[in-house]
Amino acid sequence: MAYRVQTGVIGAAIMPHITGDERALEEILYDVTQEALRDAGLTIEDIDGIVVGANDQYDGRAISIMMASGSVGGVDRDILSTPSGGEHAFVMGALRVACGQYRTQLVLAWSPTEASSLAEVQRLAADPYFHRRLPQDELGAHAMQATALQAAVPGVDGLAQKVLEKNRRNGAKAYPDMVGNGPLPGPIRYPLAPEMSAAPVTGAVALVLASADFARERGREAAWIAGMGWATEPAFIGDRKLTEAPALQEAARQAYAEAGITNPVGAIDLAEVADPTPYQELLAYEALGLAPRANWAAKLGDGTFGPGGSLPVNLSGGALSLNPVYCTGLIRIAEIARQVLGRAGPHQHKNAATGLAHAASGDAMQYNTVVILRREQGVSA
């Protein structure tokens, strides 16, 4: 399918690790909105509509869009909410611009740490019919996926360790003040060693999307959406084969088809992928067509996916470095946008003409979104 109107990212603000109690959540959202607008060179008056991705249970509010709306410029403006995932706010925002009825969209996601237990919050997602009695949270699900991969891929633990080290080194370079001596380790979930996930932190992220006409009129550079795909796994983990990621494959297929990409390895300069633990990143290499499992060892060994390689993955350090759980997906997209715009900061890649962002939410990469951003505008349909 061809999108009606070409859409691109013209600004972004990433706050992957917010500390201190000086600001209420709404004040944080105000700040991230103002920063994204500044980065895009716009004021709120230029914003036609807003989409937020927020989870009521993380926020402690029954309809989180209500209180958030004021902070992000929602008064007297068209605003929607996609609680399924922060990255879904990007999808919806992009569709709204692409349909020609909105010239710009502000999209945001955030992840507070005010709940007494995020594990308890996540556990509420288990159905009350069969699974609520189990201590099923997201990290537990990611761990189960690791167990499954251990059985299917000999030596996978060593590869996971390499991914972890790569991302931590990247994170220390990209966000030196925040990553510091290394993030606090996450809770223990066999077979994951504690440092195989980072402890949850508070974060927020905002992007500004615009139509090609708007960007041209205002003289704004953009990271153009060349392809976008999204798909979901079924709900019950028991219905899935955790050693595979068919929904991610499907999301990638949609995105590659739109972007005219047949072989991603030649076409993509860098990628940000979901890495709540290193095992998900490994699976993403395969599902995205970057490296089948038989080649994981080789590609990690020869540095292909490292910062100096031909397809660096997670130059930002990923969620393994900074883990604002709920908005890590949208942050992956924002990181690639900034790379393509040449505004990524210390971890700017010298050749970021085409970037791929993979955002995942839920248990063991349940929801998957793939966005391909390009510096070159290309032809709109």
Added chain:
Amino acid sequence: MNPRVGIIGIGQSAFRAKRDDASYPDLVREATKLAMEDAKLEFDDIEAIVYSLSPDAMVGIGNAERLGIDAVGARNKRFLRINTGGATGISSVAAAYYHVAAGACDVVLTAGADKVGECGDSQTVLNKIWDPIYERPLPLGTITMLAMSAIRYMHKYGMTEEDMAQVVVKNRWQAAKNPKAHLRKQTTVDEVFASRMISWPVKLFDCCPQSSGGGAMVLASEKYIKDRKLDAVWITGVGHCSETYYIGDRMGRGYTADHADAYALEHSFKRAYQMAGITDPRRQIHVAELYAPFSNTEFHSIEAAGLAKLGESPAMMREGDFRIGGAIPVNPSGGVLCTNAIAVTAMIRVAEIALQVAGRAGEHQVKGAKLGVAIGYCGDHQFFGTMVVEA
């Protein structure tokens, strides 16, 4: 030229207080099946799904849309969920509309369900929509908050409790003609007055019920519809708008929105009307499904839609202008006052308008209706969605 997006399938449960026979995903499946049968499609034909679900706490499952994935056939497909409180249903239809209008998909399903009756107390959940910084300790809930809107509307325009009761009588009379409605028993002004006072001036009969059931719709592109020669009605206008979160800012001095009125709803209509080419609502609109969970709110919704001047709709209600057979029937299905499965209620408003303009509304059909409007209403009457549907 705005692309036309058509509605080719509609499904809704027969809403009831409780559905002990069905789990939450079962209800979603029930409505989905009805919509797919109506559209004569198989699941393989659906390219994307927009899932309609408002506060998770109502169904008691965090991110409950995940449980609905199989019910809507979303495995390995495009899937996302919308939550805009009470307006979720209409926002979901709008989100599905954007999928098609953007050129991303030709056929999109939107579906959801609610089991409000299973939640221990919906007002306790809804108290959590208020700001924990300043307002959570106050006993705010949707009933009290909209009772306060009634107080201001009475003060501003002289509306009476009897005017409110007239809305209930009209809607129950209309719901009696709608086999899908929850409360179908007709009532009288005396009975409304005799029902117990909940929150001055709102009485039990002035309140919506807690309903359980599902809703689903299938949308398609104009090309898809023309290529297959399908029957369809068309979404020609879509808009959302929000006002300030703080109720106290909708009064006092220098406010833009009065809590008595529905300012953001009026602005939401502006966008939808502009898209649809509606310049004279009273003349061009034949039927309206206006989300009104409490009787008094039907008045400010009618006025925000431009169907009456501010403060004038109670008099017009007394004249019978808004009942089936009157000048502009409002809520011929019985409306939210007679059925409220929150996660899909605003979708049902669109579904009912679609049925009306297609001439498929059965006993509650408004004769000759070819163009209608639907609205969704969220939270502390802060956020609104609007849609124009025509034959």
Added chain:
Amino acid sequence: MELLKRKETWNITYTHALGETASWFYVQLRDHGKIYGKRDAKSGRVLVPPRAFSDQTLEPTTDWVEVGPGGVIETFTIVYEEFNGLPPPPYAFGYVMLDGADTAIGGFFKGVELADGKAAAEKLKVGTRVTTKFADRRIGDVLDFWFERSGK
């Protein structure tokens, strides 16, 4: 057909950061029994309760303004129904525009006989003047104050 059910309760506690603006407001309330609003410089409106920015103009708020203790009822309701987790009825609450403020703040109304709804509604009607009463022992919470009719 035996139909089964399962009871589930959500049990999560949240510790919400109030931020500097709300914290200052509550400290004044707790320690001095005073209520303050904050001015939105762009529109000039004094927002009560105070916020760090105005959602209308998206500008930061500037100076603090003491408001009340007198004020005017902007809206109210009287609750007669019992709801889980909310106070036992009957009780009256609503919004008051304190003198010096441009927006209204929520609070309980006390000192009015509530048994007869119509009579009570007349006593609390929009425009009625009230005064703010403060609890002797305050903890820094909106329930540290309430409103009573002042007849002035």
